[in-house]
Amino acid sequence: MTNCGVEIVEVSPRDGLQNESEILPTSTKLALINRAIDCGFKRIEVASFVNPRRVPQMADAEAVVEALSMDNGVTYIGLALNERGAERALQTNVHEIGAVVCASDGFAMANQGQTSAQSADVANNIVQMSKAAGKSAQITISTAFGCPFDGPTNQEWVVELAAIIAGSNPREIALADTIGVATPFEVTSLFEKVKAVIGNIPLRAHFHNTRNTGLANAYAAYQAGVRIIDASLGGLGGCPFAPNATGNIPTEDLVYMLSRAGIETGIDMDKMIATGWWLSDIMGRQLPAMLPRAGKFPA
Numbered sequence: 001m002t003n004c005g006v007e008i009v010e011v012s013p014r015d016g017l018q019n020e021s022e023i024l025p026t027s028t029k030l031a032l033i034n035r036a037i038d039c040g041f042k043r044i045e046v047a048s049f050v051n052p053r054r055v056p057q058m059a060d061a062e063a064v065v066e067a068l069s070m071d072n073g074v075t076y077i078g079l080a081l082n083e084r085g086a087e088r089a090l091q092t093n094v095h096e097i098g099a100v101v102c103a104s105d106g107f108a109m110a111n112q113g114q115t116s117a118q119s120a121d122v123a124n125n126i127v128q129m130s131k132a133a134g135k136s137a138q139i140t141i142s143t144a145f146g147c148p149f150d151g152p153t154n155q156e157w158v159v160e161l162a163a164i165i166a167g168s169n170p171r172e173i174a175l176a177d178t179i180g181v182a183t184p185f186e187v188t189s190l191f192e193k194v195k196a197v198i199g200n201i202p203l204r205a206h207f208h209n210t211r212n213t214g215l216a217n218a219y220a221a222y223q224a225g226v227r228i229i230d231a232s233l234g235g236l237g238g239c240p241f242a243p244n245a246t247g248n249i250p251t252e253d254l255v256y257m258l259s260r261a262g263i264e265t266g267i268d269m270d271k272m273i274a275t276g277w278w279l280s281d282i283m284g285r286q287l288p289a290m291l292p293r294a295g296k297f298p299a
């Protein structure tokens, strides 16, 4: 194990808020993003360019991006689930497009009316469109470990999918545990298998803490060589398929875990804890992250 740093992609403004029932005003989203920047985050998922009738939480995607301060060294990521979404995203100032592949047919059908293999073609198209527009693009393999409709995901197919999308040479490929069912044992094994087929393309990990395995999964991914991890301040968000579930792995707890091992993240822990408290106030409830409640150690 080396002490090489980890890049945390802060996803609370998108994955966090998208899975909250309350719809926050654009100004509050901007305040969250600006606080994240002040904490030291260099890559932030700021919006999803989806149909606002399906995801009203993201209806102000263009307005959010329009109001962001640019040229501050921060990479803003906008999600696009299809070519229409990519066209919208590419008309804004986001630096990077996030495309999504569904590893299971059930999830791909329910979300986009297509098969898993078709979703890979769409994601590859989005990468090409983004590159043609001079922007970077990455691909996330969702439901890589389990699907709410199909059950456990076929890992051989995930590896095959990864090889297919590596063909468009995205900035990185992520494995996402969309519904929070993965355990650290399979995380290490799947990341190692995928790594073997995607050449030099970096891997990113995306976990939900639905069953309290999120942080252990992040550790397992690190052990498999992953150095880019998604997390959400406060552990914001939920899971549309698991009522009352907690959201993404809490950024605060991930930063704590890594920092105690001397692994650099570039995040100011005091500012991050303050932001966690601020976010709890905004959401009107205690959020799942535990570091803001327990405090730093050593103090």
Ligand code: ZN
Residues within 6 Å of the ligand: 015, 176, 178, 206, 208, 248
């Ligand atoms: Zn997610």
